[in-house]
Amino acid sequence: MSKRKVKDVHLPTGECITQLQQVLRERFCHQRLPEKPEGVEAQHKNLLELLRRTAVHGESNSLLIVGPRGAGKTTLLRCALRDLLQDKDVNKNLLQVHLNGLLQTDDRIALKEITRQLHLENVVGDKVFGSFAENLAFLLEALKKGDRSSSRPALFVLDEFDLFAHHKNQTLLYNLLDVSQSAQAPVAVVGLTCRLDVMELLEKRVKSRFSHRQILLLSSLSFPQYQQRIQAQLSLTDAFPDAHFAEEWNSSIKTLCEDKSAQDVFRRQFHFSTDFRSLHTLLVFCLSRVTVSKPVIKAADVLEASRLCLCDAKANMLHGNSFNFELHKDSIYWPFSFPVVLQLEI
């Protein structure tokens, strides 16, 4: 296959719009990983370094990624993992276990899930273990490489870490962090949580085994940086099949971002929240108004989308009620009650 980029491919507009919708919807709805994480390069480097130390050099580590909802914690971790797994050796050796606090609500369920993800159901079979620690030790023992010299490195990712802290005795956390502190096997424990006070939820014995390493994702963007981010999110990359369409689209996005009313909307959104998720909600509404007959996003679309996102739900519901309270001018002197209004209405 020739590596020369085919510059003169022209797809019909309908096809272009379909491709555009696919690309952007994957980005907004499905959280497709960006090529490079934007705005969090230092954290990305830090995380990657830590994971590499476990995967390649056999060091045990524990780490917490803390940030409000929608800040990009899962995206950061997945980007780091993707970059880590590009190394063939790591890809072969590293074992990954992904646990989620919403799904694994109990330590027993969590242990079953760990067994399953490490593909050790057959090994465990019908054995009955005395305690959680024994079970976990057995699992890790079973992961040793063929020549029994060293264990395979294991990565435990705990999503919604704060929910694990509500389990009985925090057994899972204690044992995992215990393993990461003692020299049994190279284990990396990475927790993701939205609570900034997560450390206070941990018991003393758990907290002491934790390395107190935290990566904070508190964004401190300025408005121009936020605008650049919007533009980047909406723009098409070079990988788009029809280069001409991509160029036109990108320039229309640029004009949109320079439009005064659109900027007001973005500024309002910026003051409300700077995380990715609320931005994606707004952009999905804008994207849904792109059709074949109107293959651009106009400022009116952005205004309409903002109106839908930021409308007051309670006011909407109140509007639908049968009673229309019309307060008279001198109503502050007139005591209102339901019988009074009932008499007025009927």
Place this chain on the structure above:
Amino acid sequence: MPKLLHHPGYADEKLQRVEQLIPCRELQAGMLVSLMGQPQHYSYPSIFIYGHRASGKSHVLHILMKELELPHAAVSCVECVSAALLYERVLTSFFGRSAASFLPRSPSLSEFVRLYRHQRSQSPAEQTRYIVMEKAELLRDADANLLPALLRLQELVDDNITVILLSEIVWEKFRPNTGCFEPLLLHFPDYSKGELQQILSTDSHPSYSAELYSSYINILLGVFYSVCRDLRELRHLAALNFNKFCEPLTEGKETHKLWRNIEPHLKKAMQTVYIREVSSLQWEQMQQTEDEGGALRGLSAHTHVELPYYSKFLLIAAYLASYNPARTDKRFFVKHHGKIRKTNFLKKNEKTSNHLLGPKPFALDRLLAIFYSVVDSRVAPTASIFSQISSLVTLQLLTQISHTDQLDAPKYKCSISLDFISAVSRTVNFDIVKYLYDFL
């Protein structure tokens, strides 16, 4: 707004049929279709639709799912009292009965997700799958992890799936403490008067013309619209009263008398059928017997309550205490009283009668004072009298205002209407109107 009639990815004739089946909801359906996008594209993981009852939420979604033939699982949270039923329903709808049989006895969410992932690897989604959950407010009472997990189900199972929640309650009341994945919020507004007219006119009776029916609907809406905008209620009322409306026609009278004939009838219906004092069956029977002079015997418990003798007087005393201002007690209940000086007492704009303002609270002492002056014989203050006051509270004829801890000075409020107390006082030959300040 994007027009419903055309969207790439869905056949035009299907969309047109959808538009015919959902009158007055084209805007909302169009927005939904544009958000759903083409079937093979990803859609936002969760959408939350809110609106009053009978605003067409379930109707629009079911029509869309059925006509556009989208793979979906329709779940009513009222039916799925346990999460296991929900999991079974979802797995059956997407992967067939055999998939649901793999679920263990009392499955946890972890097992559901694992099973889904397993099934998904065997049959991945070519188009977006939808889970439509009605009465989603009941999810708040389920396990605390169910709602946040459902909102981000797309991420957890790694499949092209969207969860649509329908509810009458706003989203702010759903949000968990530590936050969750925020869904897209869509509002379905109420139908306006014109829209109600349009929709109600579609169920016209086959033997009458459409204009007659729509003029009937017009009259009906004129009477009922100010109190009721619920489509289901209005349809019920329209169906109940149509026969009466057509009576003059069947008897061969003039058509312009129709309005005059039906209007008092509708007013009566508003007071009885609409507030369910009379059941629909009773209403139809009454229509047939056509007893103009007789009062409507309602289903309400109030007309059938029989109270002991002193309780009636206690109730009368309570009513007087609630609806007379305290300063007028002297005039009504003391044997030799002076005249009331009217001018100083009237506060600014105090023209509204006490009956409109609602009952006022009174202390127990005042109640007893009025009681002793109202009851004709000498009554000793025994425990039986006091216990009758408590039973009146239990019957919800009186309401206790003060905190239950305060035993020495309880306060009450009388919560019955003038009609009821007139009926009660008539049975003891007591003229209550003479003692009410508003009727002086």
